[in-house]
Amino acid sequence: MTDGAVIASFLEATVRIATPLAMAALGETVTQRSGVINVGVEGAMLSGALASAMAGAGTHSAFAGFMAGALAGAAVAAVFAMFVLVTRGDQIVVGTAITLGATGATGAIYRAAFGQAGAALTLPTVAPAGIPILSAIPVIGHALFRQPVPTYLLYAIAPALWWFLMRTQPGLAVRAAGESPHAAQAAGIRVNRLRWLAIVFGGAMAGFAGATLVLAQAGTFAERMTAGRGFIAIAIVVLGRWNPLGVALAALVFGAASALQFALQALGYAVPYQFFLMAPYVVSLLALGGVGGRARAPEALGKAW
Amino acid sequence: MTDFLLASLVRATPLLIVGLAVALAFRAGIWNIGAEGQFYAGAVVATWLGTRLGASSPLVFVLLVPASAALAGALWAGVPALLRARFGVLEVITTIMLNFIAEYLVSFLVHGPLQEAGKTYPQSDPVADAARLGPLVEGARLTWALPFAVLLAVAVWIMLTRTRPGFALRAAGANPEAARVSGRIRVLRVTTVAFLASGAIAGLAGAAEVSGVTFALYERLSPGYGYTAIAVALLARLHPLGVIASALAFGALEAGAAALQRSWGIPSVTVYAVEALVILLIVAAERRVRRADD
Numbered sequence: 001m002t003d004g005a006v007i008a009s010f011l012e013a014t015v016r017i018a019t020p021l022a023m024a025a026l027g028e029t030v031t032q033r034s035g036v037i038n039v040g041v042e043g044a045m046l047s048g049a050l051a052s053a054m055a056g057a058g059t060h061s062a063f064a065g066f067m068a069g070a071l072a073g074a075a076v077a078a079v080f081a082m083f084v085l086v087t088r089g090d091q092i093v094v095g096t097a098i099t100l101g102a103t104g105a106t107g108a109i110y111r112a113a114f115g116q117a118g119a120a121l122t123l124p125t126v127a128p129a130g131i132p133i134l135s136a137i138p139v140i141g142h143a144l145f146r147q148p149v150p151t152y153l154l155y156a157i158a159p160a161l162w163w164f165l166m167r168t169q170p171g172l173a174v175r176a177a178g179e180s181p182h183a184a185q186a187a188g189i190r191v192n193r194l195r196w197l198a199i200v201f202g203g204a205m206a207g208f209a210g211a212t213l214v215l216a217q218a219g220t221f222a223e224r225m226t227a228g229r230g231f232i233a234i235a236i237v238v239l240g241r242w243n244p245l246g247v248a249l250a251a252l253v254f255g256a257a258s259a260l261q262f263a264l265q266a267l268g269y270a271v272p273y274q275f276f277l278m279a280p281y282v283v284s285l286l287a288l289g290g291v292g293g294r295a296r297a298p299e300a301l302g303k304a305w
Numbered sequence: 306m307t308d309f310l311l312a313s314l315v316r317a318t319p320l321l322i323v324g325l326a327v328a329l330a331f332r333a334g335i336w337n338i339g340a341e342g343q344f345y346a347g348a349v350v351a352t353w354l355g356t357r358l359g360a361s362s363p364l365v366f367v368l369l370v371p372a373s374a375a376l377a378g379a380l381w382a383g384v385p386a387l388l389r390a391r392f393g394v395l396e397v398i399t400t401i402m403l404n405f406i407a408e409y410l411v412s413f414l415v416h417g418p419l420q421e422a423g424k425t426y427p428q429s430d431p432v433a434d435a436a437r438l439g440p441l442v443e444g445a446r447l448t449w450a451l452p453f454a455v456l457l458a459v460a461v462w463i464m465l466t467r468t469r470p471g472f473a474l475r476a477a478g479a480n481p482e483a484a485r486v487s488g489r490i491r492v493l494r495v496t497t498v499a500f501l502a503s504g505a506i507a508g509l510a511g512a513a514e515v516s517g518v519t520f521a522l523y524e525r526l527s528p529g530y531g532y533t534a535i536a537v538a539l540l541a542r543l544h545p546l547g548v549i550a551s552a553l554a555f556g557a558l559e560a561g562a563a564a565l566q567r568s569w570g571i572p573s574v575t576v577y578a579v580e581a582l583v584i585l586l587i588v589a590a591e592r593r594v595r596r597a598d599d
Binding site for chain 2: 037039083087088089090092093094096097098100101102103104105107108111223227228231232234235238272274275277278281282284285288289
């Protein structure tokens with residue numbers, strides 16, 4: 001491969017890997033802006049992945065698969081919301097339980113539905129779709145404009161969420177619920193109802209991200225296939241400083257860290273593959289250490305009120 | 306039946322030790338979800354010493370392995386502890402990140418520097434005979450680690466309830482702001498030490514597993530002990546002596562799940578769903594207790 005081709009494929013992999021991360025992180029951004037940290041986002045993503053595989057295999061429709069993924073993620077997040085908002089359990093404890101439960105449940109359901117060995121699934125996958133003219137731009141053309149549809153959705157969702165949170169009245173209410181729930185309530189904002197919506201939205205985005213992994217990337221489901229991407233999404237939220245545009249950029253950083261694997265292999269560097277698999281987590285730690293000190297989380301994040 | 310009982314106790318041993326690690330951290334208000342990684346840190350060190358040290362006296366191993374494994378666990382917890390103390394980074398995320406890093410590191414080690422001499426299987430050589438813990442029951446993999454773990458639970462309980470550092474730890478965990486303004490408790494220092502101690506205990510569990518049960522290191526050595534331990538600690542309501550009982554309960558649950566998988570084909574991952582349910586039920590029950598208190 002020529003150097004130019006290596007760079008182009010590195011960028012293409014960066015955007016591809018960043019897509020589900022950004023999707024889940026943008027959802028979690030809204031959740032956290034409302035004052036709730038949902039560590040169960042990993043579980044919502046995994047559930048979305050399985051639901052999209054089952055719906056996709058059943059209906060042969062990728063669209064149905066994506067919808068099922070988003071629905072499953074929303075449903076899992078609704079369970080989290082119930083235990084956090086109604087039962088007022090600790091957010092970390094409940095979120096951990098949700099992820100644990102989703103790991104067990106998806107494993108059991110998958111084996112019950114597809115057998116011990118996990119019969120080869122025939123899923124309706126979505127292939128990369130090139131946008132005419134734009135995808136012909138050298139170097140970055142394929143990376144940005146020859147991707148599966150979910151990537152293009154992000155180009156709309158990230159700025160839309162920024163506009164919603166920063167420029168609209170309901171967005172202000174969400175931020176108020178996350179900064180100072182008591183003051184928000186006194187101002188007539190129904191904090192718990194907003195948090196419900198923010199949590200379920202975050203779950204739907206995570207579920208959609210899981211569906212993207214299955215239907216646009218792996219082409220199949222495997223147990224624990226999210227492999228911590230939900231947790232990385234939470235690190236991305238911090239790195240992006242709870243700002244949807246920053247979060248989208250931060251997701252690219254993580255995509256690049258993972259994509260290095262392909263670039264270095266193409267250039268003939270022999271590094272044990274485990275170190276590549278480790279890379280996004282190491283980058284998370286470095287990023288959190290570097291940014292964590294300066295980024296300011298929503299004041300009421302993680303606290304019941 | 307005896308087999309099932311022994312299998313339950315073998316499973317309960319790491320759950321008890323790691324459960325104590327989690328309970329200690331949670332008591333201090335530290336969300337250490339990283340016991341899994343700290344467990345692996347201890348397991349790696351125990352394997353390294355057990356396969357490479359070349360000493361023939363069990364005494365060397367008895368002294369060296371637990372101390373080194375505890376240190377490794379504390380160091381592995383030290384990264385998130387430092388990030389938390391220095392930069393205020395949420396330990397929930399960093400500890401989970403380090404779990405994944407630990408798993409990949411183990412994978413690398415058993416494919417590389419620590420791989421068995423034949424270079425065929427992704428696992429380490431067995432540890433030397435002198436590095437193995439003696440069995441409590443002939444023929445079973447139940448070792449002295451279990452009574453040690455029970456003693457450890459008692460020690461943690463005494464420390465928490467009967468000593469000044471224990472009081473400081475509970476105060477810092479229950480209400481850090483009040484502890485700080487009291488002027489007598491250095492909250493950051495107390496919580497950081499608790500974090501490191503939690504890691505050290507989890508590291509000990511890793512060493513006990515390698516030295517007493519598996520005798521070798523391989524991928525997925527831990528079937529998620531670090532995560533199950535969270536359920537164990539919460540079921541005990543973070544009480545060190547309660548952890549003994551809940552570890553036995555979960556040990557039986559996991560041994561039962563393994564048996565069910567063998568004879569009925571029910572996947573053992575289902576156990577995670579049961580554990581999640583237990584945690585959520587505890588959360589709901591505590592809500593009712595709180596209401597009754599009002």
